Each structure stands twice: as C-alpha cells, then as structure tokens.
Amino acid sequence: xxxxxxxxxxxxxxxxxxxxxxxxxxxxxxxxxxxxxxxxxxxxxxxxxxxxxxxxxxxxxxxxxxxxxxxxxxxxxxxxxxxxxxxxxxxxxxxxxxxxxxxxxxxxxxxxxx
Amino acid sequence: xxxxxxxxxxxxxxxxxxxxxxxxxxxxxxxxxxxxxxxxxxxxxxxxxxxxxxxxxxxxxxxxxxxxxxxxxxxxxxxxxxxxxxxxxxxxxxxxxxxxxxxxxxxxxxxxxxxx
Numbered sequence: 001x002x003x004x005x006x007x008x009x010x011x012x013x014x015x016x017x018x019x020x021x022x023x024x025x026x027x028x029x030x031x032x033x034x035x036x037x038x039x040x041x042x043x044x045x046x047x048x049x050x051x052x053x054x055x056x057x058x059x060x061x062x063x064x065x066x067x068x069x070x071x072x073x074x075x076x077x078x079x080x081x082x083x084x085x086x087x088x089x090x091x092x093x094x095x096x097x098x099x100x101x102x103x104x105x106x107x108x109x110x111x112x113x114x
Numbered sequence: 115x116x117x118x119x120x121x122x123x124x125x126x127x128x129x130x131x132x133x134x135x136x137x138x139x140x141x142x143x144x145x146x147x148x149x150x151x152x153x154x155x156x157x158x159x160x161x162x163x164x165x166x167x168x169x170x171x172x173x174x175x176x177x178x179x180x181x182x183x184x185x186x187x188x189x190x191x192x193x194x195x196x197x198x199x200x201x202x203x204x205x206x207x208x209x210x211x212x213x214x215x216x217x218x219x220x221x222x223x224x225x226x227x228x229x230x
Contacts, residue, residue: 031219040123042205042222045157058217088157101209102149103218105159 004106006091011111021076021109023091024076025047032074037088086113116141120221130230135191137206137226145211148189153203187194196228
C-alpha cells in the first residue's frame with residue numbers, strides 16, 4: 001500500500017537526550033515536511049525538503065535537525081537544545097509543485113519528555 | 115502576509131444537525147490553493163478537498179460541501195446531517211502560489227463534537 005509511515009507511534013525521552021523520529025514515504029513524492037502540533041494549536045512547520053540533499057528551515061527549526069539522503073526518507077532529530085519538545089509530530093509529503101500539490105500526512109509520533 | 119483564521123475553536127452539535135465550519139484566509143498572491151483536512155482522535159490528518167483560487171464553484175461530496183468566496187476571502191465547510199463519526203478537529207490550510215515556495219499555512223483548527 002502507498003502511504004507515509006512514522007515510527008515510533010509513542011516515544012519517551014529523558015531530558016538531555018537526542019531522539020530521532022522516522023518518516024518514510026513510498027508515494028514517490030519530491031517534497032517532505034515536518035510539523036509540530038501542541039494541544040489546542042494548529043500545525044507549525046519545523047523543516048521541509050523539496051529535493052534530496054536539500055532542506056529549509058520552517059517557522060520553529062531551533063532545536064531540531066533533519067537529513068534528506070533518500071527521496072523516501074526524512075528523519076527528524078529532536079536535540080537536547082529543544083527546550084520544550086513534548087508534542088505531537090506529523091510528517092507529510094507532496095509533489096511540491098504544481099496545481100495538484102497536496103500534502104499527505106503520516107499517523108504521527110507523540111513525543112513525551114520525562 | 116499569509117494567514118488562515120478559524121475563529122471557531124470548538125463546536126458541539128446534536129447528531130443529524132447541519133454544521134458549518136468557517137475559514138478566512140489572507141494572501142496577496144493571485145494564485146493560491148485552499149485545503150480542508152480532518153484530524154480524527156487517532157491523530158492522522160486526512161485530506162478532504164483542494165480548491166484553487168480560479169475555481170469559485172462550490173463543491174459537494176456526499177454530506178460535505180464547500181463554499182469558496184473570494185470576495186470575502188472565505189472557504190467554509192458544511193457538514194449536512196452530522197454523524198458521530200464526524201467528530202474530529204478540522205483544519206483549513208492555504209498554499210500560496212509562488213511567494214513562499216511550497217509552504218502550507220494552517221489555521222488553528224475547529225474541534226467538532228457530534229452528540230448522539
């Protein structure tokens with residue numbers, strides 16, 4: 001089945017640790033995105049990538065890092081520099097250009113800092 | 115500036131009632147795209163509809179309908195004869211045509227509860 005997978009579904013981290021969230025897509029999409037969602041709030045863009053080996057910061061990139069070594073994969077690392085990392089993280093992918101561009105989302109990862 | 119406003123934070127309706135979710139957007143681009151997504155309790159955002167700025171025709175899909183009005187910069191979403199399964203958070207989003215690349219701008223969402 002085509003789609004976007006995120007793992008793990010739930011993640012617990014101790015303060016001071018880096019953690020990496022996985023996002024994989026088999027939709028042959030060029031663009032991939034990471035969003036953060038806090039309770040009662042909308043989605044805020046962390047990073048996005050329009051092509052392999054290239055990515056741009058979104059609105060709240062501080063304390064996060066990404067890589068895009070393969071078209072299918074766009075992992076997000078939450079570093080210890082992120083002061084308040086507890087949130088729901090959503091990955092999305094899309095064509096990136098054109099009138100039919102739509103972002104499709106994965107099931108999300110809920111990160112809790114203990 | 116690019117912005118999406120969903121003024122209704124929470125709405126509760128009784129099953130079978132109709133409900134309209136409001137979305138107002140701001141953009142200076144002449145070409146842009148508007149979207150609605152549904153986020154059920156499971157968390158995944160489900161794409162519902164995409165509309166481009168040159169197509170102001172209203173659209174109906176089953177119990178769902180969308181009213182796009184450029185004159186008021188609104189893209190409202192109506193659910194007819196609501197059902198319990200419609201309970202979710204609904205997000206409206208804007209993708210400007212060229213000014214900001216491919217970035218999407220999301221509203222803060224409207225939480226809909228349908229009471230049986």
